[in-house]
Amino acid sequence: MSYDALIIGAGHNGLVAACYLARAGMKVCVVEKNDWIGGAAVSRELFPGFTYSNCSYVSSLFRPEIMRDLELPRHGLQILPYEGGAVLTRNGGYLAMFRDHDANRREFARHSPRDAEAYDRYSRDILRFCRFIRPMLMRTPPDPSRFRPRDLSELAFLGRQIGALSEGQIAAMVRFWTMSIADFLDEYFENPVIKAYLAVSAIIGTALGPMSPGSAYVLLHHYMGDVDGNVGAWGFARGGMGAITQALSKSLAAAGGEIRAGQGVDQVLVEGGRAVGVVLANGDEIRARRVISNMDVKRTFLGHVAEKDLPGDFVKRVRAFKTRGSSGKLNIALDAAPVFPALPEGSPMLKGDLHFTDSMERMERAYDDWKDGQFSRDPFQDAMIPTMIDPTMTPPGKHFMSCFVQYAPPKIAGRDWTDADRDAFRDTCLNQIEAYAPGFKNKVLHVEVRTPRELEAEVGLTEGNIFQGELTFDQLLFNRPVPGYADYRSPIRDLWICGSSTHPGGGVMGAPGRNAAAEILRDAKLGTRGMRDAYPVL
Template sequence: MSDLDAVIIGAGHNGLVCASYLAKAGLRVAALERRGVVGGPVVTEELWPGYHISVAAFWMSLLQPKIMLDLDLRKHGIDVLQTPAGFQPFASGGSLVFWSDTARMQEEIRKFSAADAEAWPRFVAHMEGLMPHLRRLLFEVPVDPTTGRLGDMARSLALAWRFRHVGRQFYDVWDLLTLSAHDFLRRWFESETLLTALGCYASGSGGNISPKTPGSAYVLARPMLRDPDTPAGPGGLVKGGMGAVTQAMRRAAEAAGVVIRTDAEVARVIVENGAACGVELKNGERVLAKAVIANANARTTFLRLVEPTHLPAGFLAAIRRIRTESSCFKINLATEALPRWTAYDSRKLAAENPGSITIAENLDELEEAFESARHGRMAPRPYLWILTPSAFDPTVAPPGKHVVSVFGGHVPYRLQGRDWDDAAREELYEIVMRQIARYAPGFGNSVIHKQVLVPQDLERIFDLPGGHVHHGELSIDQIFFRRPVAHAAGYRSPIANLYMCGASTHPGGGVTGVPGHNAAKVILQDRKKGVRPELFAWRGA
């Protein structure tokens, strides 16, 4: 493996996207993956014979249509299945079905509040009105407005010009970035039920936030960031599990000429004369390239793979300050049967099973779960988002058996006064089973196998810093031109020829593919214009 234009550290989905764009532009590219399978957290693994599990990521809601179409990912194997509407039961026996049709959703809401039903179309129209700006912002390369360089000043002005039509909606976008989800929603809705049903998305966002955390309103926009009305088709449950997404990306990359190696752990970035020129693997092998691109998170890249003598002290201090501690967990189950939701069955809907199930009884329980995690405890009634893929995809389980995915919040990264040992994981599992049993009695008796992943497991298996699925909080101090840190947000590092393309960069985590797309754009521009050391210079204190 020689004469490479680019070597990518990590074959997660963003690394594969970046590799594909570079190879399609004619570059010689290799991607090196630490694990035995590509995809990072976007994988399907056969944890038990015949049971194919989306171990971490579980729902394709954000992968951008532009990337799917550019890389022809549907041809390479992405097949999104049609599933029924999502469902949320309540202990009273009531429930909420999340119909996609506005009029039908209004009637669903009317059971709880006539005023909220009337407000629903206005809320949807408001959010949809913001989407063109937010979708465009995803693909913007962040600028550093503080450098004083003419090029950066010109790019800042160009960015402002491209968004000149935002107008008064600027303040609406600002509200999404600064208000809590609860405060934002209260502008439209009054019923506790709807405030819980919509606000609980904050608890399931993968961030260390609750519905009442300032700045959490942005999560309300995330389900709409992917335009469903394009030739790429809608998002949703992927046939074969989420690993089908990254396997399609792998096929697209290899078709473009990318060399992909698994079980190839990078030990360090080789830096000579102030510039990155390759990597050294754990086994001592050196892979040289004109550019090194880190799909690994920023903490791993700059605190483990690069000698500190090559980086400015201020930059290293900023990397250490990135808030990455997670409070989410994932439980994967193989079962004899699917859960029977009492409230769902009583409604006698056309679909035998809901497309997804949200467990969030009220705002008090959500806040208690968040506060418990902050103080090192497991909450007795955590938030849960549950999928039953085998109800719609027979390829993921043996005949007559099932798989169930449970994503939850919140648990602490570190338990108070104890470790996350087998006993602690078993305690969390029992808590979750009791929570499910409130709405689906007896389901726990059908479990054959289980996998319980807490933040430390997500960190260990997938190198997610602090177990954080976004590589760090998506708060206003850690987004756009401050992601991963201020003065290094344009996919370049302070070391010449060392780039970043993972979720530590704009626009952050979620299976969007956008960091990989944007990083490739910057790398190709640098090659076209000629790599200039000043582009990588650290301007921070």
């Protein structure tokens, strides 16, 4: 039994790549170590009657071109936009977010009339940066150190993008990419709560604090998606984030692809300098014309490829690839909706993201704990109750709550996490919520706690890094994952990488998988007809 393409890992990028390859006529097999599929875009029943999105929990970045190419809506995918959100402040107040522009302005004006009006200009500027970066998401980065025609044409594309901007815009953009989000926000806003709310996207999943230079780019990384053309908006996948990978698996099945769950890969088979298949953990061999790894670059090359088959410089760079995890997660089954006395009854504020960190300084101090090898004593939490909008995930009246937590280090003071550490981490987070929602803990039916340890063990993300590698410039664009290998190839012929370790990086975006498939199809001379280019930015 031999395949044209064997994909290791049924995460969203692996499945996206598999779908495109199968639709181009390849015989495709996806092997997945877990008994379920989805990687970090997964929904599972971890408590009777409750569906958990226990890794990624919201969607915006997933490229609409991919949804359309792969007919995901036909295979059941629905994205539901948020309706509101709020930061709860220590003084018993709140700052809410609304979809309606005027309601939002008036809410901001409660905190600062100046900031309320500054927000429009801020949004305009962020949108300008998004417009610049979006055309780059669905392209293979050039290798500036080489002069192949594709590298030169991609460099020229980059040059044209920049050349289309005015001098002032180029300056503004370079500045933005290199600044800290704290400094950037200080130039627009005066109110600490507003700044704390807006800084959130700059630290999510990132081993940086809001005062770290380069954090402004991370904010952009979270703003460059959209929900139905509404740039920067976020939403839920109906049925949980697993709905994305479920739809992908159906799309794959419709295209004749195959998925084998519960079959972990032990080693990539390399013969004569080419990847020819894999050996499974159970000893079985599967042969394939090419192997594509959805695992992160460290796990792929340090864990499943013999070091002798790789150049020393490459191994050194892979070892130095930064995958420090910074996040943890609490997934909570609730007997009833939590009540936050500060929030007006009947408001849409629970139908979106809830934060309890009302200043950037608190976020930065939380980051200082991480640098010291501790989880944050006063963590930042991005709490969501998707069941406020999505009726499918719990019994009526019950709720599922997802709490994304920063910061949690991959190791505690240099040693592995213990169960006691994990429980202390859980209590720290639950107590923070309880402080704003008295009685919250009594409604908790079940909690799944995921520190970087659990994320690595179950999903396979090295050090629990949710982006399969940090999003700093030394690991972006042509530097991602390793300079010279940003084209989804590896030093071994026919071994490819397609996960978030590659350009354009993490988040449930699908672009790495799509771009890898494009390179593979070009390499196989099959053409990329079934693949849309990025929608033009008008």
